[in-house]
Structure formats: structure tokens, C-alpha cells
Amino acid sequence: VIGxxxxxxxxxxxxxxxxxxxxxxxxxxxVSKASLVVVCTPVDQIAEHVLAASRSCPxxxxxxDAGSTKANIVEQVAGALDSRARFIGSxxxxxxxxxxxSQSQADLFVGRAVVITPTARNxxxxxxxxxxxxxxxxxxxxxxTPQEHDRAVAASSHLAHLVAVALAQxxxxxxxxxxxxxxxxxxxxxxxxxxxWTQILLDNRDNVLEALEPFxxxxxxxxxxxxxxxxxxxxxxxxxxxxxxxxxxx
Amino acid sequence: VIGxxxxxxxxxxxxxxxxxxxxxxxxxxxVSKASLVVVCTPVDQIAEHVLAASRSCPxxxxxxDAGSTKANIVEQVAGALDSRARFIGSxxxxxxxxxxxSQSQADLFVGRAVVITPTARNxxxxxxxxxxxxxxxxxxxxxxTPQEHDRAVAASSHLAHLVAVALAQxxxxxxxxxxxxxxxxxxxxxxxxxxxWTQILLDNRDNVLEALEPFxxxxxxxxxxxxxxxxxxxxxxxxxxxxxxxxxxx
Numbered sequence: 381v382i383g384x385x386x387x388x389x390x391x392x393x394x395x396x397x398x399x400x401x402x403x404x405x406x407x408x409x410x411v412s413k414a415s416l417v418v419v420c421t422p423v424d425q426i427a428e429h430v431l432a433a434s435r436s437c438p439x440x441x442x443x444x445d446a447g448s449t450k451a452n453i454v455e456q457v458a459g460a461l462d463s464r465a466r467f468i469g470s471x472x473x474x475x476x477x478x479x480x481x482s483q484s485q486a487d488l489f490v491g492r493a494v495v496i497t498p499t500a501r502n503x504x505x506x507x508x509x510x511x512x513x514x515x516x517x518x519x520x521x522x523x524x525t526p527q528e529h530d531r532a533v534a535a536s537s538h539l540a541h542l543v544a545v546a547l548a549q550x551x552x553x554x555x556x557x558x559x560x561x562x563x564x565x566x567x568x569x570x571x572x573x574x575x576x577w578t579q580i581l582l583d584n585r586d587n588v589l590e591a592l593e594p595f596x597x598x599x600x601x602x603x604x605x606x607x608x609x610x611x612x613x614x615x616x617x618x619x620x621x622x623x624x625x626x627x628x629x630x
Numbered sequence: 631v632i633g634x635x636x637x638x639x640x641x642x643x644x645x646x647x648x649x650x651x652x653x654x655x656x657x658x659x660x661v662s663k664a665s666l667v668v669v670c671t672p673v674d675q676i677a678e679h680v681l682a683a684s685r686s687c688p689x690x691x692x693x694x695d696a697g698s699t700k701a702n703i704v705e706q707v708a709g710a711l712d713s714r715a716r717f718i719g720s721x722x723x724x725x726x727x728x729x730x731x732s733q734s735q736a737d738l739f740v741g742r743a744v745v746i747t748p749t750a751r752n753x754x755x756x757x758x759x760x761x762x763x764x765x766x767x768x769x770x771x772x773x774x775t776p777q778e779h780d781r782a783v784a785a786s787s788h789l790a791h792l793v794a795v796a797l798a799q800x801x802x803x804x805x806x807x808x809x810x811x812x813x814x815x816x817x818x819x820x821x822x823x824x825x826x827w828t829q830i831l832l833d834n835r836d837n838v839l840e841a842l843e844p845f846x847x848x849x850x851x852x853x854x855x856x857x858x859x860x861x862x863x864x865x866x867x868x869x870x871x872x873x874x875x876x877x878x879x880x
Binding site: 473474475476492493495522532533535536537539540541542543544545546547548549550551552553555556557558559560561562563564565566567568569570571572573574575577578581582585588589591592594595596597598599602603606607609611614615617618619620621622624625626627628629630 | 723724725726742743745772782783785786787789790791792793794795796797798799800801802803804805806807808809810811812813814815816817818819820821822823824825827828831832835838839841842844845846847848849852853856857859861864865867868869870871872874875876877878879880
């Protein structure tokens with residue numbers, strides 16, 4: 381497992397925690413003997429790094445990524461991929477608001493969903509290999525088109541980020557002393573990397589704005605029920621939300 | 631530690647986990663020798679239970695509660711408390727969306743804030759006793775007026791509940807398979823008891839509606855920045871939210 385990084389220190393840390401067996405600052409050198417390349421950079425740079433890897437890797441190397449959006453990346457790669465390489469987009473739905481090798485977890489992907497987004501260019505062999513890879517880490521693989529993926533994660537992930545960010549902003553710091561677990565949980569992802577999430581939200585902007593609408597409607601209905609003191613309606617909304625949250629699991 | 635409950639089974643469970651040393655279904659019997667009574671019922675019933683306890687406890691017994699709102703409870707109790715008892719409102723900011731003795735934790739209050747809301751009727755002795763009680767459980771005691779408390783928790787707790795509820799409702803169940811930790815965290819408290827939270831939100835309605843406004847403004851600003859594709863503005867909002875969330879701690 382060859383780690384390719386921008387800083388010696390990160391590579392050393394990754395080596396120390398056992399995440400990589402060797403490391404290099406040079407992409408071309410790192411992929412020169414690779415059978416599989418996983419590009420884990422911010423979404424704005426993924427296509428560029430996939431294409432750079434495709435020009436330096438051996439013939440037949442399979443390249444994937446771990447980006448939170450897929451349509452633009454897959455489109456940008458499709459037009460320019462070196463013919464000796466193969467690419468399938470991946471999005472592992474795992475991780476946290478923390479970053480760096482010191483936060484790595486060997487079981488990060490166990491029981492988690494990984495979406496792969498093959499296109500007509502991919503063979504059955506490509507699919508089988510990438511599925512084997514993610515499955516070997518304990519993940520459950522789902523197959524979607526890049527467009528389906530982006531629409532779904534706008535609702536299941538990116539919307540929650542918008543909401544957590546707005547909530548973190550809205551609570552006056554003077555009241556932080558009264559914060560219990562609820563506020564901490566609800567705002568946790570707002571501590572995520574701001575640049576990384578700016579890229580994700582803008583890359584998937586149309587879907588994110590569409591996913592925001594049902595949230596605004598639900599919040600508006602709750603506001604209205606509170607304003608009018610409509611106890612049965614407030615209770616019904618809370619019961620409905622609890623049922624949906626219980627269905628989501630821990 | 632005498633537990634007073636509505637069902638034998640709950641009392642048995644509470645006894646098994648070591649939360650109580652004895653239990654009864656009769657409030658009058660349970661408080662007959664109490665030096666301290668802690669009423670832990672839904673907010674709509676707290677005043678009634680405090681008053682009932684005050685009529686059956688020994689002279690001088692100190693009564694408190696664990697309700698998430700304070701102004702209405704303190705006001706209802708003040709006018710009708712039996713002269714032999716003393717009351718100070720408490721709100722321990724700890725707990726989870728789960729319920730029942732099987733979810734009890736001996737260290738639940740360690741490092742957590744507990745707000746007490748004394749009034750002019752309370753003596754220094756009352757304050758010292760209730761502070762000793764919560765401090766003995768590991769909590770940090772804050773003193774506020776009932777009105778200050780209700781305004782503060784509307785922002786630090788009740789707002790987060792509204793937001794989690796609306797988010798749980800807004801995410802289509804079809805996309806639950808793609809939920810990662812972010813959505814789970816952000817919606818967790820929506821799994822809380824619907825009746826209990828209906829009472830809290832309605833009891834503290836004016837403050838909750840007021841606390842909702844800065845959230846709506848923050849979300850509106852984020853929506854606008856996304857709609858216009860204003861990358862520096864989106865990044866600035868996310869950086870500001872991260873700074874505030876980091877300040878909140880884990």
C-alpha cells in the first residue's frame with residue numbers, strides 16, 4: 381500500500397499507524413507499479429489527479445476515487461483518461477469531521493455503504509474488481525449512475541451539512557455553556573473542513589438546493605404549528621419524525 | 631434512594647441496575663421520609679407532582695425537578711406550594727433520546743451543566759443544599775432566573791430539536807441507505823419522546839420561535855450564496871460555522 385502525499389510528515393504518520401507500507405511525494409512514482417489507485421483528494425482536484433495517475437500507471441490499472449460527488453468528476457475523467465487505465469467512481473459513505481492519519485480507523489468501512497458509479501465504458505471485470513476491493517474492507521457496495529448518486533447524497537448527506545452549519549452559526553456562543561448532547565450531535569459535521577465542503581456543496585449545487593426545499597417546508601410546518609399552539613399537530617410532526625429517525629438506525 | 635414510578639416493572643428494573651434502593655407506586659408513601667425529592671416527569675406534570683409531594687413530605691423537605699423548561703413550572707409551584715416544603719427548579723443538561731432504567735448511566739451528570747433557578751422565596755440554605763446535591767453527582771451548577779433559563783435553552787437545545795425533527799422528516803426514506811454518520815448525528819434527537827418534546831416546545835413556545843429566527847436567517851444566507859455560486863461567501867459561512875462548532879467542544 382503506497383501512500384502518495386504532499387507532506388513527508390503525513391506519510392510518516394500514516395506509516396506509523398499502519399495505514400501505508402511505503403510513501404512518496406511523487407504521484408508518478410507512487411502509481412508506477414499500481415494495480416489499483418484510490419484518489420482521495422478534495423472533489424475539485426480529483427479528476428485532475430485521476431488523469432495524472434492514468435498517465436503514469438501500468439497498462440490496465442484500475443483507478444477509483446473517494447469523492448462525495450460523482451457526476452462532474454466522472455464526466456471530466458471520461459473525456460481525457462489515458463487509454464492504458466480504467467476508471468470507476470466510488471463514494472464511501474464513511475468518515476468523520478476529523479482529518480489526518482492520526483484519525484484513521486482500520487474498521488472505518490465495516491458495514492458502511494460505498495456507492496460505485498460505473499458508466500458504459502466499464503466492463504464487468506472493472507465492476508467485479510472494484511466491488512471486491514470495497515467488500516474486502518467490509519463495505520456494502522451499491523451501484524448507481526453518477527446523476528442518481530448526486531441527487532441521493534444531496535438529500536442524505538449534503539442537506540444535513542447545510543443544516544448543521546446554519547445551526548452552529550445561529551446558536552449564540554454565550555449559550556454554549558448550556559449545550560447538551562443534542563446540540564453537539566446536531567452541529568458536529570459543521571466542524572468539517574470548510575474548503576472541502578465548499579467544493580462539495582458547489583459541485584452538487586442544483587441537487588443540494590432541491591434537497592433543501594422539503595426541509596424548509598417541514599420546518600415551516602413545525603413553525604406554523606407552534607405559532608398557532610396546535611398541540612395535536614406538533615405532536616404528529618414529532619411522532620412522524622421519530623418514526624423516520626428510528627427507521628434510520630444508529 | 632426511593633424510586634416512585636407508575637409501573638412495578640420499571641421500579642424492578644431501576645432496582646436491578648442500582649439506580650434506586652427501594653421503590654413504590656405511591657407518591658405519598660415514597661416521599662414520607664424524604665429529605666430531598668427530585669421530580670422527573672414530563673414538563674406538563676411537574677408542577678402538579680411537586681405540589682403533591684409537598685403535601686406528603688416531612689417539614690423542611692427540599693423539592694427540585696429535572697424539567698427542560700422552568701418559568702411556568704416555577705410560577706405554578708410558587709403560588710401553591712405547601713408551607714412545610716421548599717422548592718428550587720433544576721434543569722440538568724444531560725440525557726439522551728433513550729428512556730427507561732435500562733438506559734441509566736451512573737456518570738450521566740459528570741462534567742455536565744445543571745441550571746438551578748432559585749427565586750426570592752429561596753434561602754441561601756436552599757441554594758447550598760441543591761448545589762451540594764448536583765455537585766455530588768459531578769455536575770457544574772449554574773444559577774439563572776427561570777426566564778433567563780428558558781430563553782437560553784431555547785437557543786442551545788430546543789432549536790436543535792426543531793431542526794433535527796424537520797431534517798428527519800425531509801430526508802426521503804428511499805435515501806436512508808446512503809446515510810452516513812453526518813445524517814445520523816444531525817437527526818439523533820428527533821428519536822426522542824414525541825409527547826415529552828411536544829410539551830417542552832409548547833411550554834417554551836415564544837422563546838423557541840425567537841430562537842428559530844437566527845437559524846432561518848443563517849440558512850437563508852447559505853441558500854443565497856449557493857444559488858449565486860458565490861464561492862468565497864460559501865467558504866466564509868462554513869469557516870465561521872466551523873469556528874463556532876470547534877468552540878463548542880466535543
